[in-house]
Amino acid sequence: MALIEIKNLTYTYPGASKPSIHDVTLKIEKGEFVLITGPSGCGKTTLCRCFNGLVPHFYQGEVKGEVTVAGINTLEHHTYEMAKHVGLVFQNPENQLFALSIEKDVAFGLENVGTKREEMRKKVDWALNQTGIYDIRERSPHEISGGQQQRVAIASVLAMEPDIIVLDEPTSFLDPLSAEKIFEVIYRLNKEQGITVILVEHRLDLTAKYTNHLILMDQGTVRCEGDPRDILNSEETRLIGVGIPKATLLYQMLKKEGFNLGDQTPLSSEELADQILEALGQK
Amino acid sequence: MIEAENVHYSYPSKVEALKGISITIKDGEFVAIMGQNGAGKSTFVKHFNGLLKPSVGTVKIDGVETTKSSVAALARNVGFVFQNPDHQLFSETVEEEISFALKNFGFEPKVIEDRVTWALNLLSLTQYRKTSPFLLSGGERKRVALASVLAWDPNTLILDEPTIGQDHEQKEKLRQFIMQLQTQKKTVVAVTHDVEFVAECNPRVVLMKEGKVVADGVGREILTDPAMLEMSSIVLPQVAQVFIKLSALGLPKDIIDLYEAKALLLKTKERLGR
Ligand SMILES: Nc1ncnc2c1ncn2[C@@H]1O[C@H](COP(=O)(O)OP(=O)(O)OP(=O)(O)O)[C@@H](O)[C@H]1O
Ligand SMILES: Nc1ncnc2c1ncn2[C@@H]1O[C@H](COP(=O)(O)OP(=O)(O)OP(=O)(O)O)[C@@H](O)[C@H]1O
Ligand SMILES: [Mg+2]
Ligand SMILES: [Mg+2]
Numbered sequence: 001m002a003l004i005e006i007k008n009l010t011y012t013y014p015g016a017s018k019p020s021i022h023d024v025t026l027k028i029e030k031g032e033f034v035l036i037t038g039p040s041g042c043g044k045t046t047l048c049r050c051f052n053g054l055v056p057h058f059y060q061g062e063v064k065g066e067v068t069v070a071g072i073n074t075l076e077h078h079t080y081e082m083a084k085h086v087g088l089v090f091q092n093p094e095n096q097l098f099a100l101s102i103e104k105d106v107a108f109g110l111e112n113v114g115t116k117r118e119e120m121r122k123k124v125d126w127a128l129n130q131t132g133i134y135d136i137r138e139r140s141p142h143e144i145s146g147g148q149q150q151r152v153a154i155a156s157v158l159a160m161e162p163d164i165i166v167l168d169e170p171t172s173f174l175d176p177l178s179a180e181k182i183f184e185v186i187y188r189l190n191k192e193q194g195i196t197v198i199l200v201e202h203r204l205d206l207t208a209k210y211t212n213h214l215i216l217m218d219q220g221t222v223r224c225e226g227d228p229r230d231i232l233n234s235e236e237t238r239l240i241g242v243g244i245p246k247a248t249l250l251y252q253m254l255k256k257e258g259f260n261l262g263d264q265t266p267l268s269s270e271e272l273a274d275q276i277l278e279a280l281g282q283k
Numbered sequence: 284m285i286e287a288e289n290v291h292y293s294y295p296s297k298v299e300a301l302k303g304i305s306i307t308i309k310d311g312e313f314v315a316i317m318g319q320n321g322a323g324k325s326t327f328v329k330h331f332n333g334l335l336k337p338s339v340g341t342v343k344i345d346g347v348e349t350t351k352s353s354v355a356a357l358a359r360n361v362g363f364v365f366q367n368p369d370h371q372l373f374s375e376t377v378e379e380e381i382s383f384a385l386k387n388f389g390f391e392p393k394v395i396e397d398r399v400t401w402a403l404n405l406l407s408l409t410q411y412r413k414t415s416p417f418l419l420s421g422g423e424r425k426r427v428a429l430a431s432v433l434a435w436d437p438n439t440l441i442l443d444e445p446t447i448g449q450d451h452e453q454k455e456k457l458r459q460f461i462m463q464l465q466t467q468k469k470t471v472v473a474v475t476h477d478v479e480f481v482a483e484c485n486p487r488v489v490l491m492k493e494g495k496v497v498a499d500g501v502g503r504e505i506l507t508d509p510a511m512l513e514m515s516s517i518v519l520p521q522v523a524q525v526f527i528k529l530s531a532l533g534l535p536k537d538i539i540d541l542y543e544a545k546a547l548l549l550k551t552k553e554r555l556g557r
Contacts, residue, residue, distance in 0.1 A: 040426075040448060178320060246541060
């Protein structure tokens, strides 16, 4: 059995006129780095809420189908039982912050599961350092900038070292270099420790290169999933209005004009520059 | 017109967020303010609608100091969209949210109706007219916040991270709308981390770092200056990254536009006889 299995899931929020998730079936294996994208309002956040049981236990509403995460049926088991398996970084960081200091916020989850003081100190410091907020750890999470708040939310989840990390547009408030650094940290955790990562993002120019499992959602359904090189090259993707990386777009435009750049669709500037140099005999 | 002169600001908690900023933004200009987290961008733009007043220095809007003009007058002239939409939304339905300011400013019911319908359409929110903003997705909530300000057509628009949570189609609509505002001599200031969006708009770019302005110039120049960007914790737009890696071909390095990139590369291919 895969680490996450969703079968024919349909979910409607209380009082909503139509389902936000419509007949979704998917499998995510242990150790995968999955990227979910799709137009605003297509159901990405709602799907994230299914991974840790917030849907349906917190949001209520009407649910059909099956969701199994780490062997646990999330529709029957409570969110707190999922907490040690799944860490969710919310789309809006402020909804996740409540303690009097940044440090206490990051330590909260560990305290809850009874982590020993010394070990807690180590894990908290590590998470604060990874997200670049160690120096401001004693400040209040309500008196810092938007990007600093988002780092606190990420650090709180990293400190818990869950088996599955779900990140819902986790760097939307971060400056570009810091966003890149956070993605690198997450990528390393995935590669070195086998932590399963599920990342929701609109900005594929920053993230497409990390994944080999891209899920494209549209109007509550999974429109297609698989190798990002195939998906980003397909006409359907362009029509849905997904932000295709500029390097990928430039490759397509040049190819159309008879510039033979080979068959591999590039996902980053490095890949495209190499293909151009190669085609021009400059390598 | 916005004139900031030697603006300093410290939060009550003693954090010194602005350390002497002087810039002028003329009518009809589109300015993107960029820079690393905590640089003071949000703090700075909150001075433009009088939400914050400088500890030292002055901010003038259309020639009047923000400390001397009434809150009501500033509110009528300067539209402000917050970084986090939850700091802005409070109504029970999207329609009420968007019509709130219009009612406050005393527009005729017919005009209100037209403006609301127009804004809903511009931001792809028509189907949510009667929905509570709190039951919408993150990107949709940001668009409600945008709609509620764009609806009353202020002379000056301050947008803190307008593209957060938006897909490519929504960003493109926003870009076209901002271009249209420029032709009407409206002033738009956008705080943003979205390098690709800025590359597509190519506005004037102001870079901030640690409470100061460290660069101010044409987007195309600033966004293709690796040293400058790195200092501000910004990465190059993807097209510029490609051209820097192709420097051996003798191509210009200040390219951010896709179509220009395509034309240059096709010409190079021809030149090299490939
Ligand atoms: N609490 C809620 N109650 C009712 N409807 C909701 C609720 N939250 C979201 N919705 C609706 O469900 C749909 C999917 O929302 P969701 O937040 O999952 O979208 P998303 O893909 O994450 O969008 P975005 O990119 O804008 O964050 C939208 O139509 C939204 O209006
Ligand atoms: N309410 C507040 N009280 C005290 N300090 C604050 C408050 N809001 C922000 N700060 C501090 O002021 C400085 C500037 O913050 P500001 O929000 O203006 O940054 P920013 O450039 O908008 O950053 P970001 O890109 O993360 O949104 C930071 O050091 C921040 O921690
Ligand atoms: Mg979302
Ligand atoms: Mg800010």
